[in-house]
Amino acid sequence: MTAISNRCADMQASPIRKLVPLANAAKARGISVYHLNIGQPDIPTPHGYWKALKDSLPEVLAYGPSQGLPVLREAIATYYSRSGIHIDTDEIIITTGGSEAVFFAFMATCDHGDEVVCFEPFYTNYNGFAAMAGVKLVPITSRCENGFHLPEATEIEAKITDKTRAILICSPNNPTGTVLSPEELQTLSSIVRKHDLFLLSDEVYRDFVFDGGSHLSTLELPEIEDRVVVMDSISKRFSSCGARLGNMISRNKAVMDAALKLGQARLCPPTVAQYGAAWIYHHLSDNYYEGILATYQNRRDVLMEELTGLDGVFLLKPEGAFYATIQLPVKSADRFASWMLTDFQFEGETTMVAPAAGFYATPGLGLDQIRIAFVLSDRKMRKALRILKEGLKAYKD
Amino acid sequence: MTAISNRCADMQASPIRKLVPLANAAKARGISVYHLNIGQPDIPTPHGYWKALKDSLPEVLAYGPSQGLPVLREAIATYYSRSGIHIDTDEIIITTGGSEAVFFAFMATCDHGDEVVCFEPFYTNYNGFAAMAGVKLVPITSRCENGFHLPEATEIEAKITDKTRAILICSPNNPTGTVLSPEELQTLSSIVRKHDLFLLSDEVYRDFVFDGGSHLSTLELPEIEDRVVVMDSISKRFSSCGARLGNMISRNKAVMDAALKLGQARLCPPTVAQYGAAWIYHHLSDNYYEGILATYQNRRDVLMEELTGLDGVFLLKPEGAFYATIQLPVKSADRFASWMLTDFQFEGETTMVAPAAGFYATPGLGLDQIRIAFVLSDRKMRKALRILKEGLKAYKD
Numbered sequence: 001m002t003a004i005s006n007r008c009a010d011m012q013a014s015p016i017r018k019l020v021p022l023a024n025a026a027k028a029r030g031i032s033v034y035h036l037n038i039g040q041p042d043i044p045t046p047h048g049y050w051k052a053l054k055d056s057l058p059e060v061l062a063y064g065p066s067q068g069l070p071v072l073r074e075a076i077a078t079y080y081s082r083s084g085i086h087i088d089t090d091e092i093i094i095t096t097g098g099s100e101a102v103f104f105a106f107m108a109t110c111d112h113g114d115e116v117v118c119f120e121p122f123y124t125n126y127n128g129f130a131a132m133a134g135v136k137l138v139p140i141t142s143r144c145e146n147g148f149h150l151p152e153a154t155e156i157e158a159k160i161t162d163k164t165r166a167i168l169i170c171s172p173n174n175p176t177g178t179v180l181s182p183e184e185l186q187t188l189s190s191i192v193r194k195h196d197l198f199l200l201s202d203e204v205y206r207d208f209v210f211d212g213g214s215h216l217s218t219l220e221l222p223e224i225e226d227r228v229v230v231m232d233s234i235s236k237r238f239s240s241c242g243a244r245l246g247n248m249i250s251r252n253k254a255v256m257d258a259a260l261k262l263g264q265a266r267l268c269p270p271t272v273a274q275y276g277a278a279w280i281y282h283h284l285s286d287n288y289y290e291g292i293l294a295t296y297q298n299r300r301d302v303l304m305e306e307l308t309g310l311d312g313v314f315l316l317k318p319e320g321a322f323y324a325t326i327q328l329p330v331k332s333a334d335r336f337a338s339w340m341l342t343d344f345q346f347e348g349e350t351t352m353v354a355p356a357a358g359f360y361a362t363p364g365l366g367l368d369q370i371r372i373a374f375v376l377s378d379r380k381m382r383k384a385l386r387i388l389k390e391g392l393k394a395y396k397d
Numbered sequence: 398m399t400a401i402s403n404r405c406a407d408m409q410a411s412p413i414r415k416l417v418p419l420a421n422a423a424k425a426r427g428i429s430v431y432h433l434n435i436g437q438p439d440i441p442t443p444h445g446y447w448k449a450l451k452d453s454l455p456e457v458l459a460y461g462p463s464q465g466l467p468v469l470r471e472a473i474a475t476y477y478s479r480s481g482i483h484i485d486t487d488e489i490i491i492t493t494g495g496s497e498a499v500f501f502a503f504m505a506t507c508d509h510g511d512e513v514v515c516f517e518p519f520y521t522n523y524n525g526f527a528a529m530a531g532v533k534l535v536p537i538t539s540r541c542e543n544g545f546h547l548p549e550a551t552e553i554e555a556k557i558t559d560k561t562r563a564i565l566i567c568s569p570n571n572p573t574g575t576v577l578s579p580e581e582l583q584t585l586s587s588i589v590r591k592h593d594l595f596l597l598s599d600e601v602y603r604d605f606v607f608d609g610g611s612h613l614s615t616l617e618l619p620e621i622e623d624r625v626v627v628m629d630s631i632s633k634r635f636s637s638c639g640a641r642l643g644n645m646i647s648r649n650k651a652v653m654d655a656a657l658k659l660g661q662a663r664l665c666p667p668t669v670a671q672y673g674a675a676w677i678y679h680h681l682s683d684n685y686y687e688g689i690l691a692t693y694q695n696r697r698d699v700l701m702e703e704l705t706g707l708d709g710v711f712l713l714k715p716e717g718a719f720y721a722t723i724q725l726p727v728k729s730a731d732r733f734a735s736w737m738l739t740d741f742q743f744e745g746e747t748t749m750v751a752p753a754a755g756f757y758a759t760p761g762l763g764l765d766q767i768r769i770a771f772v773l774s775d776r777k778m779r780k781a782l783r784i785l786k787e788g789l790k791a792y793k794d
Binding site for chain 2: 002003004005006007008009011012013014017038040041042043044045049050053054057058059060061062063064066096097099100103107108109110111112114125127128129131132133134165196197198227239240241242243244252254255257258261262264265266267268269270271272273
């Protein structure tokens with residue numbers, strides 16, 4: 001029988017989702033599962049989103065423009081202007097989730113066989129889009145011990161070849177919670193200029209920087225403004241993951257022309273959701289942003305309280321986003337995470353986490369690490385983490 | 398400055414959308430534009446869609462399953478069972494528009510550099526997805542003169558090389574309106590078995606077959622059930638293009654596993670729209686399907702009435718879908734279509750059509766052809782076609 005493509009046969013299953021069948025089986029046995037495996041916030045989607053959506057229901061649910069509705073592109077430009085960042089609406093294309101922004105960024109900047117340097121552990125779905133785009137991700141390992149900050153410039157430059165087209169970063173970071181400093185961004189700026197590269201910057205978590213810190217966007221680096229491609233999304237910012245709306249921003253006109261051609265192929269992003277998103281961008285006040293930031297910071301604090309100082313458990317305080325990559329005293333975090341779903345329960349409940357090995361490109365790394373998304377209420381977080389600790393106590397490696 | 402990828406630089410702009418700036422300029426000058434260029438129906442989206450959507454608004458707009466909501470997959474299986482076609486829900490993956498189904502089908506069956514045989518003129522966006530997937534579309538020309546039906550088997554087989562992985566068809570066809578006969582499908586079935594290929598079948602227009610004809614789905618060819626990949630969409634069937642919901646169907650488990658991995662990378666299709674779509678699939682009666690079919694058939698008849706017998710204009714009666722590819726007495730349909738927007742008006746109105754050359758892969762073909770989508774009311778269709786005829790009279794080649 002004719003076989004499927006090698007590229008799909010070789011694609012890894014999502015480490016975030018691959019244990020879902022085990023979780024479903026646990027639920028079928030009557031066990032409640034706390035989902036710390038996926039960055040799915042429990043925060044209500046702002047009411048205005050639903051109101052704007054209901055107010056905009058058309059008679060014919062038609063295609064929209066390939067680059068997105070003008071009202072949403074304008075709303076996003078306004079959102080950035082709050083941070084003092086000026087973006088023209090034609091430097092923004094609305095994408096179907098941040099996912100599509102990542103894919104478009106790879107496609108627009110790289111040909112098949114080209115390389116993109118990135119820092120592992122990284123958001124695992126980059127692998128999927130790299131496989132789709134035929135791009136080779138070249139990982140540089142960042143270390144738990146120094147809070148997953150960037151290695152020295154020389155170590156980064158050593159990975160650049162004549163096939164390298166871009167460096168890919170994510171700050172605040174999924175899966176580590178690390179926020180790159182202005183100095184680190186300056187280092188990257190020098191490198192991309194020196195080696196004539198693009199800088200692909202996933203800034204989906206830009207509003208989530210803890211402890212009074214601030215986020216420097218790569219859009220604020222004028223010396224590389226024609227090299228920067230930002231990937232963004234409303235999923236986390238506005239707790240609207242299911243809307244599938246993101247955007248790609250670049251001041252490089254050729255990149256935007258390329259993105260538009262890619263966008264025309266798939267016709268348009270979802271139409272009605274864009275009205276909801278435009279409303280949120282236009283109407284949410286500083287109070288909203290401060291409120292969700294405080295919420296996630298509290299959850300981060302719960303995480304630190306519950307897991308700090310445990311024997312064999314190592315994590316540094318996440319600086320932003322809502323993830324932590326945590327070292328556990330187990331040989332295989334994959335087996336442990338599966339076991340938590342198949343063989344363990346505590347008072348009828350268990351906790352699901354994502355094994356971190358799937359966030360590394362280098363085989364053998366991260367085998368004893370998990371990623372936790374702190375996306376549940378303080379009370380549930382505490383419960384979920386206590387169950388995790390009970391699991392660690394009971395688990396035989 | 399660093400350059401964008403060659404593959405994006407080489408991608409064609411959509412022939413359906415590339416004249417949009419000219420249309421916008423015409424509108425800015427106060428001219429009304431009839432859009433026969435794009436398959437955007439004017440038929441109202443069924444009310445139940447909006448009701449089901451409003452009834453399902455959740456507190457948190459969360460990610461759904463990567464393969465789509467069970468309620469929608471079940472509804473689609475039920476829809477097929479009306480035609481006597483049995484599909485298991487795990488043979489269906491919900492995609493972000495039929496667009497993504499096409500991309501997934503290419504990705505799952507082909508590696509970079511592989512070839513897919515198709516019949517030109519073909520839906521132009523296949524080019525975009527082929528470029529994204531690094532797949533080479535190998536065209537076989539179908540001819541206006543015989544209603545764009547398939548050429549002889551020997552002509553098809555002559556294009557098959559050791560790189561060929563699949564044959565791609567679309568029936569009822571966009572952009573020609575041609576419906577493949579059971580005999581033509583049998584021929585294709587023999588060829589894909591003989592050469593160990595997949596058959597990728599775009600059946601988006603399966604409900605639109607005119608003059609009492611019926612549609613044989615490739616899902617009804619048991620001898621190649623593990624070779625068939627169907628791409629489908631709710632866009633046209635339910636006038637919900639902006640929902641961005643389609644699906645890919647295959648009885649080949651490896652293909653579905655591949656599609657799920659691709660699906661996991663982009664997380665999920667739009668969540669809330671799926672409730673609306675499930676409602677429609679479950680609740681619309683035969684009356685609905687008969688009603689829209691009659692509507693499009695009337696429009697097709699208006700098209701034939703208005704354009705048959707005109708000097709230098711050639712078209713055969715479309716058998717299905719809602720498109721016709723029409724030969725005009727002009728040297729460059731591209732220039733003519735542009736001119737209709739930039740230099741022509743009739744009583745303050747003009748008509749926009751899609752130049753057909755972009756639907757051909759072979760350079761030099763279709764230069765004197767346009768594609769018309771008959772997606773406006775009879776009255777508007779008649780008006781738009783009369784304007785087109787006035788334009789043809791006034792145009793100097």
